[in-house]
Amino acid sequence: xxxxxxxxxxxxxxxxxxxxxxxxxxxxxxxxxxxxxxxxxxxxxxxxxxxxxxxxxxxxxxxxxxxxxxxxxxxxxxxxxxxxxxxxxxxxxxxxxxxxxxxxxxxxxxxxxxxxx
Amino acid sequence: xxxxxxxxxxxxxxxxxxxxxxxxxxxxxxxxxxxxxxxxxxxxxxxxxxxxxxxxxxxxxxxxxxxxxxxxxxxxxxxxxxxxxxxxxxxxxxxxxxxxxxxxxxxxxxxxxxxxx
DNA sequence: GCAATATATGAACATCTGTTCATTTGTACG
DNA sequence: CGTACAAATGAACAGATGTTCATATATTGC
Numbered sequence: 001x002x003x004x005x006x007x008x009x010x011x012x013x014x015x016x017x018x019x020x021x022x023x024x025x026x027x028x029x030x031x032x033x034x035x036x037x038x039x040x041x042x043x044x045x046x047x048x049x050x051x052x053x054x055x056x057x058x059x060x061x062x063x064x065x066x067x068x069x070x071x072x073x074x075x076x077x078x079x080x081x082x083x084x085x086x087x088x089x090x091x092x093x094x095x096x097x098x099x100x101x102x103x104x105x106x107x108x109x110x111x112x113x114x115x116x117x
Numbered sequence: 118x119x120x121x122x123x124x125x126x127x128x129x130x131x132x133x134x135x136x137x138x139x140x141x142x143x144x145x146x147x148x149x150x151x152x153x154x155x156x157x158x159x160x161x162x163x164x165x166x167x168x169x170x171x172x173x174x175x176x177x178x179x180x181x182x183x184x185x186x187x188x189x190x191x192x193x194x195x196x197x198x199x200x201x202x203x204x205x206x207x208x209x210x211x212x213x214x215x216x217x218x219x220x221x222x223x224x225x226x227x228x229x230x231x232x233x234x
Numbered sequence: 235g236c237a238a239t240a241t242a243t244g245a246a247c248a249t250c251t252g253t254t255c256a257t258t259t260g261t262a263c264g
Numbered sequence: 265c266g267t268a269c270a271a272a273t274g275a276a277c278a279g280a281t282g283t284t285c286a287t288a289t290a291t292t293g294c
Contacts, residue, residue: 013174017181020168024182027160030167032232033225034160041155042282043147050147051137057130059241064134065141072283074242084231093240093291103231107224108150114201114220115149159252176271189253191272210261210270 039083040107044068045076049104052086056098156200157224161185162193166221169203173215 024030039045047066051057059077063070077097080086087100099105141147156162164183168174176194180187194214197203204217216222 012177012181016172016174017178020171020174020178020182023171024164024167029229029232030160030163033228034158034163036158036228036232037154037163038158038281041151041153041158043144043151044282046147046151046154047141050141054137054140055133057133057137060129061134061137064129065137069284070241071243071285074240075282078242090291093238095241101231103227107227107231110220110224110227111150111153112146114218114224115146115153155251161252186254187271188255188273191270192252195272207261210268212271 036083039079039085040104040111042076044072045080048073048076048080049085049099050108052097052099053105053108056089056096058094058096060094062097153200156196156202157221157228159193161189162197165190165193165197166202166216167225169214169216170222170225173206173213175211175213177211179214 025033040049044066048062051062051065057065059070059073062073062077066073077086077088081088084100085104086097088095088097090096142150157166161183165179168179168182174182176187176190179190179194183190194203194205198205201217202221203214205212205214207213
């Protein structure tokens with residue numbers, strides 16, 4: 001818990017700090033947002049999500065497309081499921097995964113713009 | 118290097134896998150995208166960026182707004198600088214930070230939509 | 235029920251990440 | 265020049281993260 005001890009006197013823009021502090025969303029929202037972005041912040045998951053942008057795929061397909069073990073894919077899918085980024089339907093023994101949400105496509109689009117500019 | 122050994126026979130949708138594989142962006146793009154999202158995937162950095170959406174602020178202000186040590190803020194700012202998410206200008210001893218890019222606001226907007234729906 | 239198969243899950247481990255503490259750099263001003 | 269102060273940097277450490285390996289579910293077809 002850092003308090004405004006020495007710095008408040010000569011350096012801080014007090015009104016600004018107060019204003020921003022008020023506008024700043026709560027700890028929980030910041031945490032949720034960070035959690036979401038963190039989920040997108042892994043090459044494997046980026047590839048999984050991008051793959052699912054084309055069409056729904058089973059775990060086995062994803063394994064082949066991305067080139068890592070089925071277990072690794074499954075673990076990542078669990079994370080993406082928990083955050084409601086992907087959903088799945090069962091067809092016999094096979095589970096078909098797809099994007100749960102069209103926000104992801106927009107997020108990727110924005111992200112790509114930043115990266116490739 | 119996992120090959121399509123046993124699964125290709127009875128489970129994989131071969132054409133789909135090939136197609137997606139072709140469409141899938143390269144290792145480097147995936148890595149860049151992941152790096153960007155990972156940078157956004159930390160509560161402290163989320164707060165920093167959100168704070169800077171309102172107006173430019175000095176490191177000292179950010180310390181007060183967010184309530185963590187100046188060193189911690191500085192370390193995070195370095196990460197954000199490296200990824201061209203924030204920029205700064207010097208005025209005497211004080212460095213004023215601001216957003217480098219309007220993509221961030223859009224990314225946050227999309228992210229918030231997903232989180233708060 | 236049992237073998238086969240697709241996927242999920244748990245434990246373990248090495249690596250990466252964020253913070254703290256100590257030190258340094260850069261700038262202003264007497 | 266030397267002190268003061270904003271900010272940056274480096275080392276170190278605890279905690280989180282992603283993969284692997286081994287094992288467990290769930291479903292199908294015999």
